[in-house]
Amino acid sequence: MIAAGNPAVATNVGRPLAGGRRFSLDWIGVVPFLAYAGLFLLLPSTIIALGAFVNADGAFTLENYQHLSRSYVVKSTVDTTVISAVTAVAGAILGALLSYAIVMGSPNGVLRRLVVSASGVLAQFGGVTLAFAFIASIGPAGFVYLFAQAHGFDYYTHGIWLFERTGLGLVYLYFQIPLMVLVFLPALDGIKPQWREATESLGGNTWHYWRHVAGPLLFPAFLGATLLLFANAFSAYATANALINQGQPMLSQQIGGALSSEVGAFEPGFAKAIAVEMIVIVTLVTVLYSLLQRRTSRWL
Amino acid sequence: MTDRSGVEVRLENLVRRYGTVTALDGLSLTLAPGELVALLGPSGCGKTTALRLLAGLEEADGGRIVIAGNDVTGLPANRRNIGMVFQAYSLFPHMVAWENVAFGLQMRHVSAVERKKRALDMLDLVGLARFANRYASQMSGGQQQRVALARALAIQPQVLLLDEPLSALDAKVRSRLRDEIRRVQLEVGITTLFVTHDQEEALAIADRVGVMQSGKLEQLGPPTLVYSRPATPFVADFVGLTNRMQGTVRGGSVEVRGTSIPLVQPDVSDGPAIALIRPEAVSIDGNGGTDEGPLVGTVIAVAFLGAVSRVTVDLGDTTVLAQLPTSSASQHPAGTRVRLALRTDPVLIQREEPAPTAS
Numbered sequence: 192m193i194a195a196g197n198p199a200v201a202t203n204v205g206r207p208l209a210g211g212r213r214f215s216l217d218w219i220g221v222v223p224f225l226a227y228a229g230l231f232l233l234l235p236s237t238i239i240a241l242g243a244f245v246n247a248d249g250a251f252t253l254e255n256y257q258h259l260s261r262s263y264v265v266k267s268t269v270d271t272t273v274i275s276a277v278t279a280v281a282g283a284i285l286g287a288l289l290s291y292a293i294v295m296g297s298p299n300g301v302l303r304r305l306v307v308s309a310s311g312v313l314a315q316f317g318g319v320t321l322a323f324a325f326i327a328s329i330g331p332a333g334f335v336y337l338f339a340q341a342h343g344f345d346y347y348t349h350g351i352w353l354f355e356r357t358g359l360g361l362v363y364l365y366f367q368i369p370l371m372v373l374v375f376l377p378a379l380d381g382i383k384p385q386w387r388e389a390t391e392s393l394g395g396n397t398w399h400y401w402r403h404v405a406g407p408l409l410f411p412a413f414l415g416a417t418l419l420l421f422a423n424a425f426s427a428y429a430t431a432n433a434l435i436n437q438g439q440p441m442l443s444q445q446i447g448g449a450l451s452s453e454v455g456a457f458e459p460g461f462a463k464a465i466a467v468e469m470i471v472i473v474t475l476v477t478v479l480y481s482l483l484q485r486r487t488s489r490w491l
Numbered sequence: 492m493t494d495r496s497g498v499e500v501r502l503e504n505l506v507r508r509y510g511t512v513t514a515l516d517g518l519s520l521t522l523a524p525g526e527l528v529a530l531l532g533p534s535g536c537g538k539t540t541a542l543r544l545l546a547g548l549e550e551a552d553g554g555r556i557v558i559a560g561n562d563v564t565g566l567p568a569n570r571r572n573i574g575m576v577f578q579a580y581s582l583f584p585h586m587v588a589w590e591n592v593a594f595g596l597q598m599r600h601v602s603a604v605e606r607k608k609r610a611l612d613m614l615d616l617v618g619l620a621r622f623a624n625r626y627a628s629q630m631s632g633g634q635q636q637r638v639a640l641a642r643a644l645a646i647q648p649q650v651l652l653l654d655e656p657l658s659a660l661d662a663k664v665r666s667r668l669r670d671e672i673r674r675v676q677l678e679v680g681i682t683t684l685f686v687t688h689d690q691e692e693a694l695a696i697a698d699r700v701g702v703m704q705s706g707k708l709e710q711l712g713p714p715t716l717v718y719s720r721p722a723t724p725f726v727a728d729f730v731g732l733t734n735r736m737q738g739t740v741r742g743g744s745v746e747v748r749g750t751s752i753p754l755v756q757p758d759v760s761d762g763p764a765i766a767l768i769r770p771e772a773v774s775i776d777g778n779g780g781t782d783e784g785p786l787v788g789t790v791i792a793v794a795f796l797g798a799v800s801r802v803t804v805d806l807g808d809t810t811v812l813a814q815l816p817t818s819s820a821s822q823h824p825a826g827t828r829v830r831l832a833l834r835t836d837p838v839l840i841q842r843e844e845p846a847p848t849a850s
Contacts, residue, residue, distance in 0.1 A: 383580050383581070385577045385578075385580060385581040386581065386583060388546075388548050388568070388575070388577070388581075389575070389577065389581045389583070389642075390569075390594075390598075391547070391548065391567070391568040391569045392546055392547075392548070392568050392569070392571075392573060392574065392575040392643075392652075393569075393574075393594055393595035393598055393642070393646060394569050394570075394572075394595055394598035394599055394646065395569055395594075395598045396569055399598060403583075403594070403597075404583055407585050408583075408584070408585055489584075489628065490584045490585050491584075
């Protein structure tokens, strides 16, 4: 007979020390991360946030924040939001379609490996290099434009849109779509083929499957990824600055403008106030993204 | 309750190819109304393909599928009125249990009030009424499969298909759920096809077992017949344990280590062969002592299985398994010399090189 019983020898393993709570050292593992986040994220953010309350003489002021209501800053905020939203939605839709095409293929197929590798690189491809790539290819002196023009197709008939908001949106899509692929692909991978088959065997068709099963399952992931793309575009600076240096439509460019004004209006406190505005918006978006990701990971 | 109100299902000469591989090679099978047939076989034998063709999830390259007298070969899955339970992870994770069960009713435009009532009734049938508001992630694997069973039955299908529904569960839950499935199947009286690679599962649950190999049915019959009278060497090998003992065919019987045993197969030519002998057909005839003989050997292991025990005996050139009542086996611990006896029930033979050990 086998019987369970009390251990012959009592031990103190896992018990609190006499008279006090057990002192856990589990948190030590996150110290490097906390140090990194504190040093390179929280500290600079705090310096910026506090600096926005200081004027040129070092005295406390609310003026810098009041300047955020200047018409060109408001316009810039709206423009940045619109460009970010449009490129996020367009990037999300195109990226989701590309991800779906990948998922439909072989899990170890060439298409998947190629697109995922390329997306990893292209999602990080931005700044002056990206802007130059577009100028050199489809710009007014670019080889694609010259070729198209030579064959009777002039896509700049109504103005050189590459250096306007339309062009900026197009260039942004270049890194937004790959980012969407990277973020959305795991969610699509989580969709089990049995769910479609179960839908069919229960009397549903393709529409029912997307309407009642795959759609609701993927929507939080899609929305979360779109928010991430929005934050990605909203905080971009170098690409916009390299492509459009007249008019400065993006909010991030306004920070640069306030720090290096050619007309002598050097306003570091105001620049910090704009930065705080951006931090708040991006933080809100990121929190929403995290909440949606949490829901997605529970299902997929 | 064993009221069998199901329908007849006929698979007629079904063929399915994947490129150059033939997964189903002219499979024909008829399920009587209310019958539970288990398709048993190793991976790649075509059993799941047969089930998927019946479900309408794949198209046959040849043959017909007839349910209740209607040819459904060309019908899509969503118009066949077939309930299916998958291997695992088939519950919709964003719906609670009753919503999962009600999904098929929603597809059939049953009113919201009615479908919730019926979903709760079905959950009650599988003993999970109190889990109605739980998500799949909040239930155990066994509970999820019971919800999947309730979901498949809620649409009142003509046929129930079970695609290895127990394979992802641990042994204890598996055995309990197996009995639960059988109870519900008998209660509902639905014609059921159960696919598994687990012989114990198939033999325990089915009215008839079909053993498949290479896209063909090797044998179809009641579990006791498949086990005790395997039609082919493959079935003998695949279902249950078998001793492969070298012998010589002579005049319609095979002589194995001095014992003459009649053959199942008729018209077998004389010559060397391997006799396939079940462990239950081997008994211990007494202590071997210092005797010599073809069936005298040393016990090298005794496996306790409850009421019976399996004794492994080393005969020098081969090992043989004998299944005995535990009371008898306990008299022959490892290391003792024993004399074996072979029961003279008809056996199958195989014409190939002898294997050195019992399989």
